[in-house]
Amino acid sequence: MDSGNLAWLITASALVLFMTPGVAFFYGGLVKAKSVVSMMMMSFGAMALVGVLWILYGFNMSGVESTWAFAGNPFSDFGLASASSDDLVGALFGATFGIITVALISGAIADRAKFGAWMLFAGIFATVVYFPVSAWVWGGGWVYNLGTSFGFSTEVIDYAGGTAVHINAGAAALALALVLGKRIGFQKGINKPHSVPLVVLGASILWFGWFGFNAGAEGFGALGTEDTVVGLIVINTLGATAAAIIGWLIVEKLKDGKATSVGAASGAVSGLVAITPACANLTPGWALVLGVVTGAVCALAIELKWKLGYDDSLDVVGVHLVGGLVGTIYLGFFATETGLFLGGGFEQLILQVVAALGVLIYSFVIAFILGFAIDKTIGFRIKNEDELAGVDTTVHGEEGYAMA
Template sequence: MDTGNIAWVIMATALVLFMTPGVAFFYGGLVKAKSVVSMMMMSFGALGLIAVLWILYGYSMTAVDGVWDFAGNPFSDFGLGSLATGESANTDLLGAAYGSTFAIITVALISGAIADRAKFGAWMIFAGIWATLVYFPVAAWVWGGGWIMNLGETLGLPEVIDYAGGTVVHINAGAAALALALVLGKRVGFQKGFDKPHNVPLTLLGAAILWFGWFGFNAGAEWANDLAGTGLIVINTIGATAAAIIGWLVVEKFKDGKPTSVGAASGAVAGLVAITPSCANLEPGWALLLGIVAGAVCALAVELKFKLGYDDSLDVVGIHLVGGLIGALYLGFFAIDTGLFTGGDLGQLATQAIAAFAVLIYSFVLAFIIGFAIEKTIGFRIKNEDELAGVDTTVHGESGYKLETV
């Protein structure tokens, strides 16, 4: 393989890996000052655990032999020994490394829904089981030769488009986040406006890191295509994200009277989420419209938790689940050549909807079962008094900020 392509996949892998610390910063700034260590540790815990599981058996599970296989055999290349000694070991291992970063960040995203009230050990158990039973199989369904990858051929319709993971990453994580929010229940004193971000600059830094890393997230896979579609992917990643900031801020101004920096950061993430599945399959003008729609709708969707009564601490559902659904379904209308308004018919929308809602339901059900089982056995949620005292000191024995007076 061309050395330029190899260099790019190494860079893309580093960019996407850097996104998980970006999530930690983004989430960390949004929680209480006495929860910031706990919040960031959930991302770093996912980084450590999922990387290990991916190398041991996760990568082996993400490719199937038959269309209707649940997942690949986890023991077919345990520890990647065979992959490391094959004739194409160099590029094969780079592909495995790149894939690991998607698994890591998907798990890390879920943690925002249970901020301020989760035990770290219980979170790690959940992360390992959910990755094994949900993320690895879903990746096989969508990207590894499974039923979603072949859905279009099976039904005689256009193939499902999920270029960089709107279904695999964002709908998957958002549905699991909703399930865990329901299992753990509401924070003490939960109501609209009861808890403000403790460190807005930290959140903005996290959003900036995410946008930076997202170029590896969306365009990284082009290393296998001689970077043929990189230009379209990059301009769409810029355009949709920028437009989503505007969409969010306009809604926020009309809804709350003031556009906020946290709103701008959240809008950027909503735009990034929405463009993820469609970055290689939209003309730039339609990508701008997608950003506007995603930013505006997600700005409204984050209010659903107060109307419906679930405590999604950091709006994982409103941004990642809703944004992921918008991005996946939008392709049914505007995908190049196959969208309803761009030369196609309703076939693209049908396959997008089947894939998106199948993953949503599967992830939600499994996450709820896993979380409920953990809560009823070892306990998932910390005690109310520990929550009030601060999860950082009660769970980790640390504090994010130590101010000393002389």
């Protein structure tokens, strides 16, 4: 790897790592003032634990030698003792994806989860779900080779994590929301953000870091060559996100009578989610359409929890699961040259749907079993009286805004 590619990959890794504090700010602003420390600690806990596990064995698990292998051998280079310098930089980049995937899940169980139980879930989920799924999608596994397995002329497109990150996290979030149950007083209007500026700050950090998230993979060798698609990636990351804000705000204005800054921030995140798998395989115009559609669809999807009765506290399902599905399946219709409406047949659409559903079902089932087991043993949810008193003081002994 030349010095330019190496420098960019390190920079991109730092950008993606910074996204997890962005999630902490975004989620932290959305919850009650007496839950902000707990919410941010769940993101920082994921940074710590998943980072360690990735170095010990997760990176080894993220690549497979045969299409239908579950994961790589976790002990093949335990602790990365024999990895080359280039491999270590690649491991750094991969670690940041695993970290943010796990951190995203935490938004579904805001205000009511034990920190220790969350950390136990995070470590096991990373090991048995994220590390293998990353191998399936990017490391030579069944998703990566699905087109070949079907005898198709194309393969699944997931450039930066529509399946491995967002559908994966969103499905797990739904599972945990069902396991932990509803917050006390669950009803429409319960979810008033305690700090709108924190929400907007978090979304802004996410948008900033997402350029490393989407364009970072170009540091593995394509930068500076005629094969690079980095220009397309970065303009689509801008365009789809901007258009999603517009789509969300239009729906919000029509539905609620006001366009809000929290809606703008949520719309931006939904657009970022949707463009993640598609950033290198859409023309800029189709990326704008994807953004508008995703913003509008996700603005409507967050209402499902009130109709269906599951308490996804911070709309991880409505934004990440739905946004990830829209972005992944949209490629089946509009991917350049292979999409159904742009010169291809049904092959791309079939591949996108199968990959999305495969990851969704696996993540949901394992997360539900894992969450249920933790809840029935050490307990996953804090006591009702502790929830009313405030999870920050009862779990962490801290207050987000202690007044002298």
